[in-house]
Structures are given as structure tokens and as C-alpha cells.
Amino acid sequence: MNEDEINIVSGDNYTEVALTLENFLKTNNNVFTFPFLLENNRRVSLWAALFQHLQSKSSESIHVLCLTTIRLLSRDKSELENLICEKWIITLIEKAGLFNFVDPDDTMDVDMPLKEVVVEAMKCLCNIAFNSEVARALCAHTSIAQGLVARLRSYKEIPFKDDIMLYDMKLLFILTALRQDIKVKIKDELHGMDYLISCLNELVLEASEPQCDVAGSREVIEEAHYCFLQDNQLAIVCEILKTQFNLTLQSAENVSEAEESMYLKLMPALTALLYAQTSTQESLMELHSNIANLLTSVPPVFYQYLTPELNDGETALCIYDGRNMDALHALLQLLQYRLSLTTNTKNQYENLSPVLTVLNKSARGCRVQRKYLRLIVLPPLRDVSRPPEQGHTLRNQLCRLLTTPVTSVRDLVAEFLFILCKEKVGRMVKYTGFGNAAGHLAQKGLLGGARGPVCYSSSSEDSDTEEYLQAQPGIDPVVGCTRPPRANPFEGMSDEQKEFEAMKLVNLLDKMMTEGVVRPARVGPDGRPVPVDHVLEMRDHPPNRPQS
Template identity: 45%
Template structure:
């Protein structure tokens, strides 16, 4: 049933009618029904996607409809109405379907130009006001989804030269960076913050598109990465007295998700912070604590540290504040928090007492390991965790001497 409309000229008819959307006599209901049908067809019938994109030039016509809608709304000076947002959303969903399988690494000049133009249109959508606040969030959601399909070189189109007084009412100092207008990036970061701020039944559906979008833009565009770093990972001051996951800032909320049970969200949060740290293990540990980023380091074989992995500029960007320098020596690298100097719990113990207490710990860990509760590991030469076998290996890893086979049998 899904293939029938494709054989009776339905798709061709809808794409042809796109050319008439500037006619004020054409009712919204017809436009919306057209786009709804085209979305369903591109979602359910894979063959329609290249047909619309290449044979019928629908890619260009769909962008022109969004352009026309934005021009009409700008002339009306009231922002996008709910109907106009609904129409744009359907078009964005169609564009997502026809670009989701595109090979981003083998585009010719014409295709690349189309994608550059599309990212410029998406930037306009991010900036545009809507009559309804809820509709604006919905529009930004679909815009973000489509941005994840864009080739990496096209993200530059999210930035434009800064024009004094033309920043949508936002203070210039908030959006100016390296001579570029970062207003679109501010909108993306605000969108992420709102998504982190509200409870949701599906963290994966709510957060993965915007996290993926920011990972891609920050990884491929130096100016965007540096700007996002100032917003997400500003220089540490007195907040180092709290755990990285405690607080309401973007850094705090992202660090909290580094231990999320939703693997996709946890991994993308870690990737974003790691990219903002220019893939420096030392810097990542500084901002998140070793415990929070251990999963990422283990997956990448970086638990022993290592050089910067990505292709990043050599400038520092990591000047430490006076407040942080005063507290730095007492920051616990595991928790990432400043802690008061504590007395040595083994002070006054003899070597025999220390060894006795250490053995009690080893035996307790060995029991939990045999019960399948935990799996002690050591860091292998490749920087990945390597499981520890029995009590003898565990004791050797902890540098506890005089462990005999009799001690191992006693623990059984």
C-alpha cells in the first residue's frame, strides 16, 4: 500500500504544487496536508527520498517554502503563527528523511552548496520569533534534529559576521566571539539547558539530538567550540568546593548525566565535555572528576592518560583563576572537589596492623568478586581496564606483601 502513491503521480503532484505556495489564495490546510503526506511517504517509502531530492529538485523547493514563510512572517511583524510553525515543522521532517542517508563525505559542489544554504535557513529558523512559546520549542526541536544530518563543513553557516545592533535584542557581549555573531549557538545552548531542566520520561529522545548536534559543531568548528567552552566550562573558581555534579549550571547538569543509566545520553555528555576539553584527559578530570569520566577514559583506553587525540589548535584556553589556584592542591582528583586536609587513618599503626587491615579489605573484595557483585580491575598497558583474577593478583595489585596460598584458602 505504501508504494501505490509513488506510482500514481502523487509525489510529483505535491512537489509541483510547492511552486505555487506563494499564491495567497492557496489555503493553509492544503499546504499542510501536502507536507504531511510527503513526510509519511518519505518516512515509509525509501525510494521516494532520492526521487524527491534529485529527480524532482524537491530539496530546493522545500527550502524556498521555508524562506517564503519566514519573509511573510517578517513582513507581518508578529512572528511565526502556530500554523506557519506547523508547516515548517513538517518540511523539516521531510528534509530530515531525504538527508538522513546522505553520504556526507562524497558530496559534489552543487550538493554542498545546497547543504550550506540549508544550514543558513536553519539558522534563520533558530533565530525567528514565534507567537507561541511552546511552538518555538517544537520548531527548535525539529531544527536541531535536521542539523544532525548536515555535513561538518556546513556548520560555519550557523555563524555570521557580527553587525552592531542586529542581534535580536541580546547584548552584543553575550553573542560576539572572534568577530562572529554566536546568537544561533546561544539558542542551541539555551535549548540544551531547557531540556536538562525539565523532567522527561525519555532522556534518550529528549537529549541525544541536541547533544549530538553540539558534539558535531564543536568538533568541527573551532570558533563554536571555543565559545561553547566559555559557556559550559568557564574557568573554575569557588565552585570547586562542590562536586562537579552539584549545582544548576550546564557543567553541573552534564556531569550529573555522566553516570546516567541511559548509555546514549551518558556517552554523548562525556563526548561533549571531552571535545570542549580538546580531548585532554588532564583537563577532563579537572572539570568532571576522575570518577565521573572513568567510563569514557576506559572506553578510549585513556585511563593512564595520554596525548590530545583530536586535531585541535595549540593555544591554551585554560588559564586558571586565582581562586582555583589557591584551592588546587587540595582538590581530590577522583571527586573533582576541594576537600579539607584529613588526618591519616593509619597514623600510629605498626606495619603488622596496617597489613592486617589491608588483608581484611582484600578478603572482603575477593568475597564480593566471587559472589559476582563486583569485578576488580587493574589498568593494562593499553590504558584499558583488565579484570583481576584471584586474591593473589588482587593483593599484588594493591602491593600487599606476604600473601600465601593459606590466606587464599582461608577466604573460601
Template identity: 35%
Template sequence: MDVNNVLTQLDTADEQGTEELLRRFNRENTHTFTFEQKEEALRSKLCQSVLTVLGRQVQASCQKTCLETLRILSRDKRVLSPVATKEGMLILGRLAGLQVGEEEGDNQRSFREQTQSEEEEEEEEEEVRVVVEALKCLCNVVYNSPAAQQVSVDVQLAHGLCSSLRGARTWRHEVGLFTLRLLFLLSALRSDVRGVLRREWHAVRMLTEVLEHTLDVRWVGPYEAACPDPRELPKPTEDNERAKEALKVLFNLTLSEAGGEEDDHQFRLIAGLLRHLLMLKTETEEKMEETQSHAVNLLNNLPVSCLDVLIDAPVQGGQEDYGGKNMDAVQVLIDFMEKRIDKGSNYKEGLTPVLSLLTKGSRHHREIRRYIKAQVLPPLKDVKIRPEIGTTTRNKLVRLMTHVDMGVKQMAAEFLFVLCKESVDNLLKYTGYGNAAGLLVARGLLAGGRGETQYSEDEDSDTEDINPITGHVEEPMPNPIEEMTEEQKEYEAQKLVNMFDKLSRQNVIRPMGVRPDGTLAPLEDTLRDQSEYNSGSDSD
């Protein structure tokens, strides 16, 4: 539908005519995601005209149609200047039922809860659709316009959203979903808003309460939620979607840790909620994995001291082998990690967060490390196969130690290193020198030893017959020079020397050695260091 024609008719149309005209425009452009650049000025003018209609007292059905038009237009970031103003954002905020630019309570929509006639119910449904459409428009505008982001700060849009959180228990699904989504966008795009949300408006506490209500949590201990009943139906998709949006906002707000007992209590409460969330079943495997991914991201933001909440579940009991700790949530994380490995793609975003979480938990909580090691690095049995060959979790992780992505490679190596209590000898048994070389070089541990973290002296000692270079027990190889004459041996040795000399002079290879501190250096430097060290020892 020609935009110029729409503008011409809007100038003279009454409310009913405006609604019908825009409804036709919406039908023809609902699935249009690109617009011609030559019509940019006309579409911007149409945004202004629609806002003018919304600023008047019109019926809810007309408001909804106008907002649908604005939502379609707001996909184009080039035409948002009329909306990205104080007046435009206030109009949208009020239609969304948010307290913006006014004293609290002045513009809050209230949906009737008493017994209603069929006509009143229809009116209320229309009002709800207006709120949802206004929230959708705000999401588009805030996402696409930096100017609108600044205006949102000026009119305290985030404060209005926080006020809306107080009524989360009575939310209609889409109202709650897009309220949380808009809060996520603001907290993601404006770091200053994150600080204000956290310090002044206590958004972390309110979002925790939203999550608690959405998941229908029943507490049986200070930070222990009752385990879901396996006989219960999976969590409804709508509840799951709102929970994911709340997790995303909490992730933004916990990017920088604060201190104090109140924060510690709040973080531990969140950890308890996330443990409960990890144990929940959803309607599809894909949805469950997506929710678990958001839970993992948020757990990574929490102080590592709070991770003990994942295994402290005294009411539901634990395993004697691990100090009475409950390892159900840790097992879910291990299963999640393996699913992400098996996907074979997007390791950086999909796999490294859970590897990071399991590494931190293993480094700082002995029971978590012992349990994960038993699952991932069980005692070696078939040691005749190279560690990177096979389908076990260990095989998969060892293969990742030579992945092309440096971040993935380092994270996988660090995880296995921590499971081995940062012992080079133990790591080499499970992975082989070739796979572990990158980590050892980066940490200056080529000469062996341990990392700086202190670990308990407990389990660890598998077979001593493993070749540390390849990571498996090799069959004895026949000696190729056994049947050679002395002249043949001398000839082959000289041939080898000549080859190395040629490659060295052509700078194809450069002989390297290992310094006393375990780092690599040119051979001449290491020989000089060793000579100086020996001469110093002799003088002593």
C-alpha cells in the same frame, strides 16, 4: 447512527438527501475514535458508497460532506481497502487539486483571484474546504494503509504534491499545511519516494523556497538572512505551523547526504534559513521551542562543514574574542539544550539531538567550541563542591554522565569530552573520575591521554589541586591510624586482607588492573602482561 441504516438510505437518496444523511452521520461520529469490529464489513461498504458519490459530478457542499465522512471512517485501518485502490486514490487526489495519474494541468483546481461577488467568494471557500478535506483524507489513508502507500507511488502522488509546491505563495493556510503534511508522511513511510523526490523532482530546492517564503526571509549575504527586527510582532502561528511541516519533510529528504557543489550550496542555504529560524520569536514559548527542535533535527542531517554558516554573519557583525564570528545562534542552541535538561524527561528524543549537534559543531569548528566551553565549562572557581552538585549547566551535564539511559549518558560525556579538547586530564578536572569512568572505559583512555581529534593549542589550565577521582578539592581528612599502636595497625590490615580474600573466593569481587593500553582486565592478566613487558625490556 446505525451504519446499515445509512447504507440502505444511500441507495435511494438523491444528492441533497445524501448530503443530509451523511451530515447527520458525521455529527454523531466526529469524536468517535473506536468502532465495533462486527460492523467492519458495513463500514468498508460505506467507504465504497461514499467514493461512488464522490466519483459523480456533485456540488462542492456534497463533496465536502462526503469527504468528512470518509475522513472519519479512515481512522480505522481495517476498512480502507475500497479507498486504497487506484480509483479511490485518484478520486481523492483530484479533489485535493493534485496532478495525479494524468498529464500536468489536467486536474488542477484554480481559485479565482479577480474581483468576486459575495456569492463567488462563498463558492470559492467551499472549493477550498473540499481541497482541505480531501488532503486530510489522503493523510489518514496513507498513514493507515500500506496498500495505499504503494498506490500513491503508482499514481505519482508525490509528483502532484511537488507540483503544488510551485504555487506555495498563493496557498491558503490549511491547503499548504496538509499538502506539506501529506508529503511528510509519504517521505517518511517510503524510502524510495525520498530518493525520487530528491533526484528527479528537486523537492529539496522547492521546499527551501517554501520555507524562505513562509519565513519572509530577506538575504543580506550569500547565506546570511537579515536578523529579525526585535520590534516586530512574533511570527504568526499559521506561518510557524507550515514552517514546521516543511522542516519535517526536509529532514526526511536529507537523511542521507548527497554530494556535489549543487547539494553543498543547497545545504548551506538551508543552514542560513535555520539560523534565521532559530532567532525568530513566536507567539508562545512552547511553539518556539517546538520549532527550534525541528531546526536542530534538520541541522544534524547537514554536513558538518555547513555549520560554519551558523556563525558566519559578517553583515550583522560578530565578537572579537571569537574571530569576529556571530555566536547568537549558538547561544540559542545552548539555551535550548538547557531547557531540555531542565524538563527532566524524554531526554533521548528531546535532548540528545541538540547535544549531538553541539558536539559535532565543537569538534569541527574551533570558534564554536571555544564559545560553548566559555558558557558551559567556565574557569573553575568554587572547587570545593563536587561537580555533579549545583545548578550550573556543567553540574547538570555531569549528572547526565551517570544517567540510566546509555545513549543519554554517552552523549553528555562525549559533549564534555570534546569541549575539553578530548584531554582526559582536563575532563577529570571538570567531572571527576567516577563520572567520567564510563566514557574512558569505552574509549580505552583509563591510562589518560587524548582522543584522536587534533585541537589547537590555546586556553586550558585551571587549578591543579582538584582531586581527579571526585572532581573537587577536598578538605584534608584526619589520618585514622595516626593514634593506633603497631599491634592495632597489624590487626586492621589482616582484617582487611581476610575480607578481600573472602569476597574474592566467593566471586563477589574480582581484582582488576589496567593494561598499558588503558583498558581494564583481570589483575592476574595485567600482572602477567607487565611481567612480559619488563622481561622484554630487560633483554633489550
């Protein structure tokens, strides 16, 4: 846009202004930077002209075009911090219908602007809030938080709520992620979590209307097993879940009564969403990923509500011990999906950490969930001819991660498998091989074969199959599988040749020790490796063997 065009936009001939803006929008629809506006202060002049029109009632006919142009311009971060002022932010808030509520309990008794104006203004606020810290700070000094929360309660009164709900949630996510003061205000003062949970319930009920009685209770969703989220509903749900993650993310372990009540409302909604279906597998995994992210900040005591007991006449796809395990099975499917996407260590932590954290908390916090997870992840062994890390089962894939260089993922996987084994060293070695488990056992001081904290039931869950019992004598515990008979390398050698080869080995080991390549160790009294000065010390203190 040249200076002549900017002069036209600054004028009051709205027909010419509209034509100029339409041409600009058509040309730059997919453009994200506007370097030509850096010359002769064009950017400031254009922004000022656009907001001047937005503040004038006489130019209402071009308000949508002005807002759309601002939306495109706000993609470019150049000089954005210097451009934004409080007056312009308030103008956008007013055009978005986020009125200045004095009391957040007031109802929306002010007429909403036109749908197109509200939608474009919300898009502008999302872009500007995301790209500008100054804009976020200005938002913190306005009543935008009250307006957003008030609208959460008032969607039924808005005829075009489906068009603006997504952008409301996007703006809430941006502000709660990047402004601590707004986050605290929405969570503590305005009780935003309660209204967000209500929105989730409403969305699931809307998606379930053909299959369930909508007149039923809206607090605890029932019969939501058959809900199908349309793409627009799914996008809104994901933004809500991301915002709820921001609001619940905290380090405090103690849960207040208000938080306990909030979690008791949240868990049935998350469980219902784990039952839901979407148009594609990718979108379903996106939904489950956002749920898993949120669950990482939920105390494990509330995980029991993921697997409710089945009442008379109720059924489910996955049932264990009289409980509906569909939600937990959905999390296992998410883990399997994430494992299939993780072909290298580059994004291993981002892909696997949330769902592994959730499964760890589930297995440790709820006995019946641990038993179900063990049934799926570590079923009774049958074929032990291959090492545990070879194959395509969930157990095989997790065993491969026990030796990943990404230590945070390795520790999460090892802890998960260790919990499923009831923290028994022998059982862990049985399913993973001692070589794969050694690092984790060393960290916990269990190399000597001791058992971890006794916090599990005494009833045995280990039922060895006939195939495993037959192969057990030939299993090498280091690799976790059977090995074919090996030829004796000393066969045909004289005693002198054997002694010569032994001395070569001793000299090589001595050289590696001298140069610091390796350092021998033995298992100390605390179950952790203890360096030794000479290999003969290992003969005086033989290692304890793990007991099953």
C-alpha cells in the same frame, strides 16, 4: 449509523443525505473507532456510497460532507487495507487539487476545486496514507509526488494557500517517511529539497515583512533576526523541517556538488529560523527541536554557516570573535530546556540525543564554535567545594549524565565535554572529576594519561581563576572538588589492632574476588584496563597519573 441511514446515504436525495451525514458528524466528531460498522458489511457499503457521490458531478453540493465523513472513518484502521482501491485514491487526489502533471515543470493551469473540498480531501489523504500501507503503495503508482512538488512551486497562484499548505507538508512528511520510492523520487527526480527550502525562505520573509525589505534577495534571508512566526506559520515550518529530515537522512559521507549547493541554501534558512520568535516558549522549543533533528543529518563542514561573521553595523544578542552566535546559543537553550524535561531515564535518549549530536558536530567541526561552547558550558572554575555533578549549571547537569545507565546519552555527553577540553585528559578530569570521566577515558584507552588526537590549536584557552588556584592543593581529583579534613580512623589504635583491621579488609577483598563480585585491574600499555590475577601485580605496575 444503522442500515437505514446507510441506505439513505446511498440514495440520490441529497437533502436527506446531507442531514444524515451532518448528524453522523455531529455525533462522532471525537470518535476514532467505529465498531458498529463491522456488522452486515456496513463499512464497505458506507465507503462505497460516499465515493460514489464524490465521483458524480450532480452531487457536488454534498462533496464536503462526504469528504469530512471519510476523514472521520479513516481514523479507524479496521479493514482499511481491504477497503482502499486505486480508483478511490485517485478520486481523493483529484479533489485535493493534486492534478496528474505529465511534466513537473508545467504550471497549474487547471482550476482548483473549492477551498473546503481541497482541505477535506487533503486531510483524508493524510489519514489514509498514515494508516494504510496499501494506500501508500497506491500513492506510489500515481502522480501524487509530482502534484505535491508542483504545488510547492505554485502557492502564489493559490488564493487559499495558507489553508492547504500545512496538509501538503503533512502528506509529504508521511510519504517520505514511509515510502522509500516516493522519497527518492521527490528528492532526486523532482528536486523537492530546493522547493522546500524556497518555502522556508518565503515563510521567514512573510514573518519578517514589517522589519525588512521583502524586495531583497529571497535566496539568502537577511535581516530575519526579528521575524515572528505565527502559530499557523510555525506548524507549516515544522512539517517542512520534518520532511527535509526524511530527504536528507543518509549514511553516505561524500557530498556531491548538487548536495553541497543544497546545503549552502539550507543553512542560512535554518540559521534565520533559529533567530525567530514564536508565541510561547514551548512552541519555540518545538521549532528548535525540529531544526536540531534536521541538523543531525547535515555534514559538519556546513555548520560554520550557523555563526556568520558580523559585517559593519550588524549586531546580535550573542557575539564572539566577531561572529553572530545567536543560532548556537539557541541550540544551547534547547539543550537546557531538554535537560529540564528529562527527570528520569525513560525518555532520555529521545530528548537529548539530537541536540547533543548537533553540539558534538559543532564543537568538533568549527574552532570558534567550540571555543564559544566551552565558554558557556565549562567556564573557568571558581567554587570547587562541591562535586561537579551537584548544582544547576549546564556543567553540573551534563556531569550527572556521565553516570546515566543510558549508554548512548552518556557517551554523547562525555564526547562533548571531552571535545570542549580539547581531548586533554587532565582538563577533562579537572572539570568532571576522575570518577565521572573514568568510563569514557577507559573506552578511549586514555586511563594512562595519554592525550587524544592532537587536532587542536596549541594556544592555551585555560585561564585558572585565583579562587581555583588557591583551592587546587586540596582538590580530590577523583570527585573533582575539595574535601574537608578527615579524622584519622587509626588514631588511638595499637599496632595489633591496625594489623587485625587490615587482615579483615584483605579477607573481604579475597572473598569478593573468589566469588567473582569484583576483579582487580591495572592500566595496560594501551591505556585500557587489564585484569590481573593477584592484587600484588598492581604494586609491580603502578598506574600512570593523568597529566594536565
